[in-house]
Amino acid sequence: MSRTILCVDNADRVSSVAAAIDAEETFEAVEATTVEAARTALDERAVVCVVTGYELDDGSGLEIARAIRETAPQTPCVLFTDVSPGAIDTASFEEVLLEYINRDLPDARDRLTYVVDDVINHSAQVGFLKPDDEEERLDALASYDIDELPIQESFDRLTDLIASHFGTAIAFIGLVEAEAEDIVACHGGDWDRLTREDTICTHSMLQEDVMVVEDIREDKRFSENPHLSNLGIRSYAGANMTTPDGHVIGQVCLIDDVVRTYDAEERRELQQFAETAMEVLELRQSVLESRAAPAEVGQ
Template sequence: MSRTILCVDTVDRVGAVSTAIDTEEAFEAVEATSVEDAHAILDERDVVCVVTGYELDDGSGLEIVQAIRQTAPQTPCVLFTDISPGEIDTASFEEVLLEYINRDLPDAYDRLTFIVEDVINHSAQVSFLKPDDEQERLDALEQYDIDELPIEESFDRLTDLIASHFDTAIAFIGLVEADEENIVACHGGDWDRLTREDTICTHSMLQADVMVVEDLREDKRFSENPHLANLGIRSYAGANMTTSDGHVIGQVCLIDDVVRTYDAEERHELQQFAETAMEILELRQAALGTRTVEAVQ
């Protein structure tokens, strides 16, 4: 499956940019010659990278980058221009660019293809959204000695119950660590760990309420993720496991290979299951602490 790259520049320049992108078989270049055209394409298509000039007939390429940051903040962007960095007005566009290439360099178009592939791969490897309390959240998770807690059988029974209750293909409980999600129990799948850039829970944990994605193919955050496609994931629902101090350390999730909707009552029920999972974790941790004190005495 080719990856769509949005190429934005003036009419006399955009063709050369898209031709350079199309030399890479894995890429498909889509052209826009104005900020307005770029907005229309972003509304209609999923793109994995934006390559844009700086000066456009109806505005700045930075406006396009700012727009995609609102809907798909992880999408890498490349500013391909002959305008020097010192002449670029970035005052209103904080931290919006991943890469800058001077198009006047002799090998600029060869470098463009290389840089585009590199920033896409880099984004897939290390770029994911983090909660504002990320370090405090990780410290809270570390307080639970997961390897020593007898939670596996309880969580297995709970995921079996959740899958049966919602009649879904997969139900799992995952604890979100620094770089991975540790799947501590999973009904319907043989999952152990998922990298955070490949797990939908990276997004779900940022929401206070239950997050539902009825169709991943229609959601720009996930439609271009080949790992999720390979897993056969079509729909998702996730509820937060939250500590008494308000830190989200994990998720209770529903996965299906068909489009699914969840009404308000079902979302409430999923949140209750997440609270139950958190209570089990708290009780096991308290019991472990009691046994440790008794052993010392």
């Protein structure tokens, strides 16, 4: 399967960049000559990497890199330009570039395809979108003694019930840590941990309402993610587990290997299941703390 690379540069240069990309048989180049056209391309199709010049007719390649970070941070970006790094204005951009190649180097085009292939294969380095309250959210998650709480049997029963209720292949409860999502209960699969770059929950937790992806093959955020494809994921629905203080620490999710839709009532029910999971966690934590209190008083 071809991997689509968006090549952005001025009209007199973009064709040569695209030709270098197309020389690699697994790559398919798509051209854009302006920042605006590049944004449109990113909105309309899934790309696995962006190669951009620096000085464009309507702006800077850094603007394209920033757009990627705002909408699809797992997509790597390569700045391919003859402008030296010292002359590039990065003052208003925070670490938006993954790689830089000087196009004036004798082997620049050969190096370009090598670097593009490498950054695609290691695109997890790019990072992922985080909630605005990420630090507070992680503190809230840490306040629950997950390893000490007797939640496994309750969560196992809950995921069995959820899968049966919705008729999905997989239902799971995941707690989202700094770099990965821990799957604490899973009906229909043996998943135990997914990196945040590879889990749809990284996106779902940013939404206030239940997030539904009816067909990941048609969603540019996920269609080029080989990990999701290898897991056999075709459709997804996820609801937030939210603490009493308003921090999202986990997800209750439905996964299927076929295209699925969920109406308003089903979404409401999934959210209720997520609230139930949160209530179980709260109850178990309260019991643990109440049992520990007398011992602390007597010491």
